[in-house]
Amino acid sequence: MTSPTIYDVARAAGVATSTVSRAFSNPQRVSAPTRELVLRVAKELGYEANPHARALTSRRTDTLAMVVSDIKNPHFYEIIRGAELRAKASARTLVLVNAEESPRIEREQISRLSRSVDGFLLTASRLPDEDLLEFAATQAVVMVNRQVHGIPSVVLDQREGCRQLVTHLASLGHTSVAYLSGPQKSWMAGARWAAIRDAAAEIGVSAVRMGPFTPRVEHGAAAADAALTTGATALIAHNDLLAIGVLLRLADRSIRVPRDISVTGFDDIFASALCTPSLTTLGGTHANLGRAAVELLLDAADPTGRAGTASLQLVQPSQLVLRDSTGPAPVGRSAG
Amino acid sequence: MTSPTIYDVARAAGVATSTVSRAFSNPQRVSAPTRELVLRVAKELGYEANPHARALTSRRTDTLAMVVSDIKNPHFYEIIRGAELRAKASARTLVLVNAEESPRIEREQISRLSRSVDGFLLTASRLPDEDLLEFAATQAVVMVNRQVHGIPSVVLDQREGCRQLVTHLASLGHTSVAYLSGPQKSWMAGARWAAIRDAAAEIGVSAVRMGPFTPRVEHGAAAADAALTTGATALIAHNDLLAIGVLLRLADRSIRVPRDISVTGFDDIFASALCTPSLTTLGGTHANLGRAAVELLLDAADPTGRAGTASLQLVQPSQLVLRDSTGPAPVGRSAG
DNA sequence: ATGAAAGCGCTAACAC
């Protein structure tokens, strides 16, 4: 019934428990023959280490937690995938938890797991900086797609990406763009708006911000309606889900895209290639984000290393993907 | 640096460690004043129980794991959500792990976590029955959308649902349907085909099965092409993702839906209401699946209870959602 | 290179 322990293995192999322990967690400190003996006996007995007993003394769990702000957003898939692969390569288990776009739930999930994992990947966290800093003081934490001064992070570049995006729109003749903002607590929403505003100023087009909107398809209708009141001929939605919602609403209102108005998104999710019209969007290699984040986290969680990467802020390039939802600005009239 | 333990709390409160322990895990076995004292002191000290120490003796972790066969499939969202809510209501943490449609990865994830959680929710497992039975012998396991004799499960009804689906198609004049099957290791694919075949026989329409196909949008092209060779005028795709891929391919090939051919899916994911044409699909209240599954699992994981629900096989009703992708069978010719 | 033994922080008998 009850599974074998190191005592069983030690007895069967005729060695001390500490030798069994070493054979597993510190193989090079045991002579080759002894190690092989122990491992063979352990296998015969079907021994598997009890992770709790191990964690109780070693304070390591070999488990990492990834908190995603909304597991429904396909944008996270690639990040998750990249993180999983990297975690597996280092023999870590990666568990996912969902924050459902709620700071309260995010806080709850984190504190629930904080003693059970070696560190956290916080993707698009909705928590205030202070909470994150306080939290990072006692835990290994890496932020994904969010920067907080003093906490290691990896983000996709927005500044240069947004500049390219606005440049693309300007080159199509658009002189007025509207940013349909993401959630108020989204750092990314702030970063995007700042980058768009600055790029617009530099290039000489006008930019307004509407919202905030919860970045899901179903909120695209409200976003589209709001955007149409601005007279902007190009709409930059906070992400692809919202952009797709906007496209649907515009179609409903018989406004043609891109003929009457251009629409763009962010993230380059799979669906953005499939919707009608297909969506111009600012993407990037999200799997790399996940991979890099795990690497930073392994580093941060390493009790020995202190590899000095303490507070690296990594920025990876984004990538403008041109599709059918952007076109020349309409002449002689504004949309809506 | 190191966080306070029950010893610290016990000393500060002037009680025994066991009293502190009880105050937290067995409140009713401590007098009200003592309990309040202990809890107050604990809070002042910032005490939080060490889950590993707790698990080491009690053999309970208050954590449940949910293994999803492919986290990219939006079909799981509602199930996850329902499970999360129910787990939270019972003060359990729910962690998610991804099996990526791979039996090997699924097995790996399970065995990694098996000592760290109280039980598993296996959704759409791709593992063979024997593995599952062996596994369920030592762990609390509940299957979601898969039935295995001897393991508790909760599934959405397919038999009656598929009958309704085939009836719907027959009533539109279709006499020949093709099922575009899901993965070979998918129990659900087998269940759906059996139900479709039987319903078709009963109703008097012919049914063929094509595939298997990996149920993702990108495999819809191959599925559509294969289906067109059959001459069937109605295509039943294994799920909505595949169905959407089929729609895209048919549009590419200038085959009109539903005028030339009808298409249906399963799951009623959000996108199936948004694609063009919108998709007729067999859905159901997936959140209830997740909720019910957690309830069975809590039961199965309860060391005292043995509530006799040992091997309940729950079947919840599915629901046919009619949209624009099904219509009257074309007259005088077959598709393709 | 290996063994002996002391915890890690908690729970669960068992006493009182």
Next chain:
DNA sequence: GTGTTAGCGCTTTCAT
């Protein structure tokens, strides 16, 4: 109702 105490299964000094 509360205290005492012996582990849970492992890691980790410290000896040898």
